[in-house]
Amino acid sequence: DTGVSQDPRHKITKRGQNVTFRCDPISEHNRLYWYRQTLGQGPEFLTYFQNEAQLEKSRLLSDRFSAERPKGSFSTLEIQRTEQGDSAMYLCASSLDGGGSPLHFGNGTRLTVT
Amino acid sequence: GEDVEQSLFLSVREGDSSVINCTYTDSSSTYLYWYKQEPGAGLQLLTYIFSNMDMKQDQRLTVLLNKKDKHLSLRIADTQTGDSAIYFCAESSNDYKLSFGAGTTVTVRA
Numbered sequence: 001d002t003g004v005s006q007d008p009r010h011k012i013t014k015r016g017q018n019v020t021f022r023c024d025p026i027s028e029h030n031r032l033y034w035y036r037q038t039l040g041q042g043p044e045f046l047t048y049f050q051n052e053a054q055l056e057k058s059r060l061l062s063d064r065f066s067a068e069r070p071k072g073s074f075s076t077l078e079i080q081r082t083e084q085g086d087s088a089m090y091l092c093a094s095s096l097d098g099g100g101s102p103l104h105f106g107n108g109t110r111l112t113v114t
Numbered sequence: 115g116e117d118v119e120q121s122l123f124l125s126v127r128e129g130d131s132s133v134i135n136c137t138y139t140d141s142s143s144t145y146l147y148w149y150k151q152e153p154g155a156g157l158q159l160l161t162y163i164f165s166n167m168d169m170k171q172d173q174r175l176t177v178l179l180n181k182k183d184k185h186l187s188l189r190i191a192d193t194q195t196g197d198s199a200i201y202f203c204a205e206s207s208n209d210y211k212l213s214f215g216a217g218t219t220v221t222v223r224a
Binding site: 004006031033035040041042043044045048055056091093098099100101102103104105106107108110 | 118144145147149154155156157158159162164202204206209210211212213214215216217
């Protein structure tokens with residue numbers, strides 16, 4: 001068990017460009033989550049998957065954001081036409097199915113939009 | 115989030131106990147968690163408690179839950195310099211969407 005892995009660790013992009021982040025969860029975990037954290041704040045829920053099914057999306061996830069988990073293993077989060085307000089730490093987490101199983105977070109991808 | 119509140123800063127002397135407090139508003143909160151975040155890193159799960167429990171102890175960590183007052187605390191015994199970090203309280207009424215506080219920055223001084 002190597003924990004939740006995220007790539008890249010840092011991404012700097014110009015406004016208007018598209019970016020894609022990858023998350024590899026803990027292997028036996030069925031659930032995968034995306035959260036966003038801005039400076040001085042706690043993480044905020046974006047979306048989550050149960051296996052390959054995306055079960056809920058936050059209103060924070062605008063139409064420019066899309067997340068996939070095609071085979072129920074790794075996940076990608078794409079942001080199209082990035083804006084400066086998208087600058088944040090994007091955190092991925094995974095857990096076992098329900099019952100309050102705690103979320104285990106990766107080290108995040110820090111996005112800076114210039 | 116606005117549903118979970120924590121004090122922003124705590125300074126403690128090395129070797130003393132630290133107590134970090136958290137209040138939440140959702141009376142249906144079922145799961146409550148404490149996470150630790152060091153600079154540039156993700157969140158490390160420290161401990162968690164279900165709403166049907168009052169207390170949980172795990173080595174140097176003790177979690178107390180007062181469900182009536184919607185108050186959660188984390189006590190760290192014999193605080194060390196490696197405990198310097200931001201500590202987040204989080205609650206959930208389901209088992210996937212956590213609401214986090216803004217974090218308490220703990221500074222351990224020699």
